[in-house]
Amino acid sequence: MWKIANKQFESRLLLGTGKFTNFDVQKEAVQVSGTEILTFAVRRMNIFEPSQPNFLEKLEASAYTLLPNTAGAKNAEEAVRIARLAKASGLCDMIKVEVIGDERTLLPDPVETLKATEMLLSEGFIVLPYTSDDVVLAKKLEELGAHAIMPGASPIGSGQGIVNPLNLSFIIEQSSIPVIVDAGIGSAKDAAFAMELGADAVLLNSAVSGAKDPVKMAEAMRYGIQAGRLSYEAGRIERKNYGIASSPLEGSIV
8 A cells, every 4th residue: 555645545556548549448448457546637628518528438437536637737837727727626636747848858847847836735735746857856846745756767658668767766765755657658567667666656658558459558567567566575686796506505415
């Protein structure tokens, strides 16, 4: 079990709801993933218009914790407006702060992310800021009072996996709040690696929705994250420069 603020979860997989070919595939992928938290872009969802297509149509919304995000925001003020809209809809009091600072790389704007986080915390939101793998920025967000840190493994949707494990490990090591690796995950191997580094959870979307078989990939992610967490808790053996026999020669009779 792990917690975000006062909310407790068993699954360590957070799943995005965008980019699926249809709602039926999305529903099956969500179910086999075992996720308890679904994230979505408020700007891409007509939350106040019942006649419009809605990703919740095929899902039992009450069975999940919803994590709206501020994707599309270019500055702190826009992110706050989007967060207020999500809260007004009654979906959830948690918000993933996402303020993109560079359109080519889709990397987050650190200054505006800090500002938005501070503003939303003052309004009583449970705030999960999406950041780069900047160790100092992660610490500053925690000091502000963020409820979790969400550093990217690599650029959004790139599928490159974890390009800077050292920085991620530094963030995890110094953090006293949950660290959720977000963005750039491409396969179950990447998700397992993130968990082996000690991350509390992984958020992903494109790796599942863009897979040849999204449902199978959702299941693979579920087990990859479980395996990575077990491996982290078990503690890997020390890396050595030379081979060491697995069957000791001491005490042998020949």
